[in-house]
Amino acid sequence: MPRISRGLIDGSVYHVINRGNGRQVIFHKDKDYQAFIGIMEEAKVNYSVKVYAYCLMPNHFHMVLMPEEATHLSKMMQWLMTSHVRRYHRHYGTSGHIWQGRYKSFLIQMDNHLLEVLRYVESNPLRAGLVNSAKDWPWSSYHELSGKRQRLWIDEIPIELPRNWGEYVNEPMKKNELDKLRQSVNRQSPYGSPSWQIQMTKELGLESTMRPRGRPAKMGEMKK
Structure with a gap:
């Protein structure tokens, strides 16, 4: 399968995800989560990338990032992944692939x-059945965005958040919202209004991310 163009624009916001190789568990204990967060903090400073939200799950992570320069996103992620893998192998005495490959990202x-993407990211532990409330998961930006914890390295969101962030995050997302978001996660297609999506896919050469998957129907099949 051909690689999808990153479709990067200076000063734009992206959702980023990566999973453990074979969906293996990456974060085995609190210190693993803490170490990854420490590497994230260093990476954002080194590459001038704003971090608006994140959620670390046992076998994958979500981030919402805004690089000042588009090329900084891939540089930051490469450094982050490499630094984490080195730490992981050194700590656990292992070798080989930790992550499933290069990260996936989409423009927002x-x-x-x-707001929908931020909510999707921070409600991940809820949907996975790991907690009963987003506030009970310590490895996300929920406490910063809800005002429960000082923003030491999480950046201010460029748009206004709902007043009761906790209620917004904990309210179950509708199926059509999840389906649309998951399509962007899996296909790396821009996430936004239909007209904006069309505009962005044309400008960035990402039309393939919006096309239905599977082989085109043959003429005989189309007549049925």
Whole structure:
């Protein structure tokens, strides 16, 4: 399968995800989560990338990032992944692949669609059945965005958040919202309004991310 173009624009917001190789558990204990967060903090400073939200799950992570320069996103992620793998192998005495490959990312429209992505990221532990409330998961930006914890390295969101962030995050997302978001996660297609998606896919050469998957129907099949 051909690689999808990153479709990067200076000063734009992206959702980033990566999973453990074979969906293996990456974070085995608190110190593993803490170490990864420490590497994230260093990476954002080194590469001038704003971190708006994150959630570390046992076998994958989500981030919402805004690089000042588009090329800084891939540089930051390469450094982050490499630094973490070195730490992991040194700590556990292992070798080989830790992550499934290069990270996936998609561009986000900076309006209510960004709020939906932030909510999707921080409610991940809820959907996975790991906690009963987003506040009970310590490895996300939920406490910073809800105002329960000082923002030491999480950046201010460029749009206004709902007043009761906790209620917003904990309210179950509708199936159509999840389906649309998961399509962007899996296909790396821009996430936003239909007109904005069309505009962005044309400008960035990402039309393939919006096309239905599977082989085209043959003429005989189309007539049935």
